[in-house]
Amino acid sequence: MLVVPYFTTQNGNATLLSLINTDRVRGKIVKARFRGALNGDNIYDFQIFLAPADMWTANLSQNADGLSFLTTEDKSCTKPRKQVINGTPFQTARLNPHVSDAERANGTREGYLEIITLADVPASESGVFPLMAVKKGEAPCADTATNGSWSALNVDLANVAAYAALGLQPPTTGITANWTVMNVPKALSWSGAATALEVHRDGVPAKGHVVYFPQVGGSRAGLQQLSADTVFANGIPAGIPAFFDLPDLSTPYFAGADTAAVQANAVGDALAVKKVVNEFWSDPAILAATDWQLTMPTRRFALGVDYGAEGGPALVRNGDVQKHFATAQVSLSNGALCLLSPEHRSGDRESNKTGMTADSWLHCGAASVESFNHAGARASVVLSASVAFDDIDTGYGNGWMRVNLAEPGNAVGIPVIGHAFVQAFNPAVAPGTAGNFGVTWPHRLFKD
Incomplete structure (x- = not known):
C-alpha cells in the first residue's frame, strides 16, 4: 500500500502522479482513493490495472467550476474506463452539506491519496490477464468474444476461489509512486515519493489478502465490518459503505488482522x-x-x-x-x-x-x-x-x-x-x- 501525503490544485497548482509496477512477472490491480484535506472524506476513487513492469501517469488540475479533476492519457486499463475518469470531476457528496457550494468545491482541491494493491494477476491466457495486458501499445480493457472476465469483476463474487478463477491471486509488494506539485505561473515545483507500507512475515515481504471489491455502487450485509471508518462503524445511515468505498487502509489485509480495527491499529503503529x-x-x-x-x-x-x-x-x-x-x-x-x-x-x-x-x-x-x-x-x-x-x-x-x-x-x-x-x-x-x-x-x- 502507498500513501501520497498531499495533492493540491489551488491557485495555479497542478499535481502530477506516476505509479509504477516494478514486478516484471505479475500484473497488479490497484485502488486509488483521494481523500479531502479537512476530514479525510472520500472525494474520488477508481481502479488501475497495471500489467507487469507497467507504469500509469495522471495530472490533477482545477476545472472551471473550481473542482479538482484528473486526466490521464495512459493506456493502462482502469475501472471506470479512462474516458469516464477524464470527464468526471472530484465529488462533493461526502463533504459537509452545511457549507456553501464554493467551500465544498474548495474541499476537493487539497487532500491525500491512498493506493492499495487489491490483487496480483499472474500471466495467463485466460481470465483477467489477457484483457489488461498491453500488446502493441494497447490493452483490450473489455470483454472479448471468448472472455467475459472484465464484466465479471463488476459483481461482488462469492469468495476468494471465485476471484482466483478469474486469475486474481493474493497481492505482493512491488508498487511505487512519485508525486510532483507544479505551479507554472510561479515557475515552481516540489516533488517526493509516496510512503510505502508492506506486509512482512519473518522479516521479509509477504502476501496480503485479496481485497478486490467491484467498482460499483450498491452494498450488502456486513460490508461496513470490512472498514474501520468512523462513519461506517457508527452505523450512520448516510455512511453505509458502497462497494466502491472498499478497500481502504483499514480493510483486513494480513494474517492476524481479524477485524478492520486490528488492521487500522497496525497501520497506525507503523506510522x-x-x-x-x-x-x-x-x-x-x-x-x-x-x-x-x-x-x-x-x-x-x-x-x-x-x-x-x-x-x-x-x-x-x-x-x-x-x-x-x-x-x-x-x-x-x-x-x-x-x-x-x-x-x-x-x-x-x-x-x-x-x-x-x-x-x-x-x-x-x-x-x-x-x-x-x-x-x-x-x-x-x-x-x-x-x-x-x-x-x-x-x-x-x-x-x-x-x-x-x-x-x-x-x-x-x-x-x-x-x-x-x-x-x-x-x-x-x-x-x-x-x-x-x-x-x-x-x-x-x-x-x-
Whole structure:
C-alpha cells in the first residue's frame, strides 16, 4: 500500500502522479482513493490495472467550476474506463452539506491519496490477464468474444476461489509512486515519493489478502465490518459503505488482522511518531516562505464527523481504534477535526532557541498545512492552501522547529507523514532568467 501525503490544485497548482509496477512477472490491480484535506472524506476513487513492469501517469488540475479533476492519457486499463475518469470531476457528496457550494468545491482541491494493491494477476491466457495486458501499445480493457472476465469483476463474487478463477491471486509488494506539485505561473515545483507500507512475515515481504471489491455502487450485509471508518462503524445511515468505498487502509489485509480495527491499529503503529523536526525559511531578502504539510492517514478510522447530526456536525469515534488519538487532544472546530500538539520549540541558525511554548499548536485537518511567520494570511504562501490551514510565528526568520505531537501519557505517538515546502527567489540572476526555486524536505520523524 502507498500513501501520497498531499495533492493540491489551488491557485495555479497542478499535481502530477506516476505509479509504477516494478514486478516484471505479475500484473497488479490497484485502488486509488483521494481523500479531502479537512476530514479525510472520500472525494474520488477508481481502479488501475497495471500489467507487469507497467507504469500509469495522471495530472490533477482545477476545472472551471473550481473542482479538482484528473486526466490521464495512459493506456493502462482502469475501472471506470479512462474516458469516464477524464470527464468526471472530484465529488462533493461526502463533504459537509452545511457549507456553501464554493467551500465544498474548495474541499476537493487539497487532500491525500491512498493506493492499495487489491490483487496480483499472474500471466495467463485466460481470465483477467489477457484483457489488461498491453500488446502493441494497447490493452483490450473489455470483454472479448471468448472472455467475459472484465464484466465479471463488476459483481461482488462469492469468495476468494471465485476471484482466483478469474486469475486474481493474493497481492505482493512491488508498487511505487512519485508525486510532483507544479505551479507554472510561479515557475515552481516540489516533488517526493509516496510512503510505502508492506506486509512482512519473518522479516521479509509477504502476501496480503485479496481485497478486490467491484467498482460499483450498491452494498450488502456486513460490508461496513470490512472498514474501520468512523462513519461506517457508527452505523450512520448516510455512511453505509458502497462497494466502491472498499478497500481502504483499514480493510483486513494480513494474517492476524481479524477485524478492520486490528488492521487500522497496525497501520497506525507503523506510522506513529512522537516528534516532527524540519527546517523553515522566511528570509525577506530572498522572498523565502515555508509551508509544513502534515497528513494523518489513519485518523479517519479513529475519529470522524457526522455531518447529519442533529444540531450540526458532530464528532464520532470508533472505540476500537483509539490508541493513537488521546481524548484530551481532539476537538471539533467549525466542522473540522483538530489535534492539539502539547508543545513546539524553534531555533534559529545561530543556536538561539525558544523554550517550551506556553501556547499549543492546533492542527486542524487530516492533511493540514502550517505556514511560517505570516500571521493573518487567509491561505498559505507557498502552496496556497486554505482547506486545513494555520500559521505559526516562530520568532525567527530562518531556522528549524521540533513539534511534539503526543501528550506525555500517549506512549504510542501519532501516525503522521509529510514534508516542508519552500519557495525563494535569487535576486542576483541575470535579466530574463527565472530566479524562483522550490525545495522539498521530508519531515524527520521520531518514534521516541
